[in-house]
Amino acid sequence: MPLTIGQVALAVDVNVQTVRYYERRGLLAAPQRTVSGYRQYPEDTIGRLRFIRHAKGLGFALREIQELLELRVSRRTACDAVERKTREKIELVEQKIYDLRRINRTLGHLAAACAARRPTDDCPILGALEEHDESDN
Amino acid sequence: MPLTIGQVALAVDVNVQTVRYYERRGLLAAPQRTVSGYRQYPEDTIGRLRFIRHAKGLGFALREIQELLELRVSRRTACDAVERKTREKIELVEQKIYDLRRINRTLGHLAAACAARRPTDDCPILGALEEHDESDN
DNA sequence: CTTGACCTTATAGCTGGGTACAGGGTCTAT
DNA sequence: ATAGACCCTGTACCCAGCTATAAGGTCAAG
Secondary structure, three states: OOEEEHHHHHHOOOOOOHHHHHHHHHOOOOOOOOOOOOOOOOOHHHHHHHHHHHHHOOOHHHHHHHHHOOOOOOOOOOOHHHHHHHHHHHHHHHHHHHHHHHHHHHHHHHHHHHHOOOOOOHHHHHHHOOOOOOOOO | OEEEHHHHHHOOOOHHHHHHHHHHHHHOOOOOOOOOEEEEEOOOHHHHHHHHHHHHOOOOOHHHHHHHHHOOOOOOOHHHHEEEEEEEEHHHHHHHHHHHHHHHHHHHHHHHHOOOOOOEEHHHHHHOOOOOOOOOO
């Protein structure tokens, strides 16, 4: 049984307007309509919306999220192109992971220093993310 | 020898206005001024700006970046509070890393399927990031 | 057969994070 | 001593990503 826009919005805890906005932006396919014009969503729309929200929190723009969602191997899609794009995204994500790990290593040192009550002034986090500066995003 | 705003902006490749904007926002301390009112930046400002840029790309809001930068153990700062906050940030960052890894694992499967010319329709990335939905961000 | 909670489109407005412009002062080189 | 490249403040504008409002249609409950 299909869901109304209000139901999916509630399930994912986003605004109804936001769902329609994503449709306009192309992140969500235009769903079936009832005779009276109401949108009817399949249940997996909820997963899609959740994915979008998570990806946003990871620093992806809506445009990028759209690209991620469009990646797939379908019957007649150029396989090579998809593979290339996919590998590009993997690189990008790997870089993000790398940066986050550096941040976390530094935060770990800081927490340790705290626990040991060793006052280490000078913002400690600044060390994280030095180097590899060119080619930023 | 201190740097002018134009010099730091050039070094980090951001707009001069952006540097001033960060000062207004409190991400950058108001620097010394020359008698004529010119800002004089110490060299480590460059590192700080680079950190800000990277952190932005990882989905941190300026507000959060500010908090990260303010974390430090200083002489009389409540050590416990800093440690607690730091551990909170670590959790948050770890969650981001976890999510990114899920995305990348999925992208890896996709690339493999591409290479093997195995058409797997149905957007494969939707599987990544399922579960653990409550308490988002 | 009406009330109230839904849905529709269209358009306007808000927040975050900048970016540009106006109007003016400064500094260095020639 | 003046041109040109910088700096200053203040204000206005821009884009992404929503979010709210207006004006109206739908539908289930009573």
